[in-house]
Amino acid sequence: MAEKKKLSSVLINGVLKENPVLVLILGTCPTLAISTSVVNALGMGVAATVVLACSNTVISALRKLIPDKVRIPAFITIIAGFVTMVQMLLKAFLPAIDEALGIYLPLIVVNCIILGRAEMFASKNRVLASALDGIGMGAGFTVALLLIALVRESLGTGTLMGAVNIPVLQEGGSIDPMIIFVLAPGGFFVYGLFIALAQKLGKEKVDTSAGACGACPAAAVCSKASEKEGKKA
């Protein structure tokens, strides 16, 4: 029973307490780039979730076989394999989504969330827990992307899911569409406000002093780097 409870908390953890996008500040690039429309956000979220769940499972299963020294290249290769599979599946069955995600689809390989979870969770935990962690984190990523996309799309173009028009936000309504929200500056702005909201709502103070590096998989290398620098100075 206790075991069961722990597994469900692993699943929920990714969505709320350790939301990768809004709390851990990982995977910022696809978040900002893809959140221009809800449909794209959903496609990206699902694609990343599939890769996360699969790579977490495989990496966790192989965690005792992969030598510590080459673990990062090994992780990247496994992740790249799954990304390629998702890419081929999307090209075959959902070419419109593939087109919309464009370059950001292969870039899932270097998405900090996936490598970060491999390094922080899957390489230390059992297979089932790792798979659930992958699904939970993926769901958290998807939810955050959808929230940001909802704001940007409705304010930027006055539509919902690209199909439903919101009369109030249409041209001639009380607020005209503000195209700036689907452009780059709007992305930074809305994301910033969402992080502020998450910080306000979160009970524990999130340490953002390290900026986006805080929970990044490269943080280990990074802190080593600053150590080296410290010694030199």
Next chain:
Amino acid sequence: MIYSILAVFLAGILTENFVLAKFLGICPFLGVSQKLDKALGMSIAVLFVMVASTAATHPIYTYFLVPMHLEYLQTIVFILVIAALVQFIEIFMKKTMKPLHKALGIYLPLITTNCAVLGITVLVIDKGNTFVEALASAAGSGAGFLAAMVIFAGVRERLESSDIPKFLQGLPITLIAASIVSLSFLGFQGILDGIKGVA
């Protein structure tokens, strides 16, 4: 020819700025831009690796993957080539260029997982650039990354001494500042049509 290369180069810096318009390399943009010297070191290293990995992956794709109909292996091959290349550059620098390694070496291991690097190699293939155009595009995008980093490091140093509302402190205000910097880069939109008009 010259104009098209110039256009590709300038597009990378101004209108299609990797950080501010394409959202690639946001992690180092937010993480390493606190101090000007660090921002400069990181972005020079990124510029260097971007050009080097484009120079390596473009021929591999054109002369190896395409003739053998292995285009679908693009992602895996590119990331492995980049990882190996970064390792190799670091070892080579350590042996032969001590001062340069001292300045840039610490940033190199971080760059493998930088999406700007994988991004440029995939992007030039997607756009069907020739080898020279690809190199110009890589150099331009790298220079654009550098420009964004340096400008933003200046903005952040100012932010440190400002009185910021409590709920915006930390990352939120950084992102809002990035939004305003990005807004100013929107002003360059259309400058390229001018260059193309000359050509």
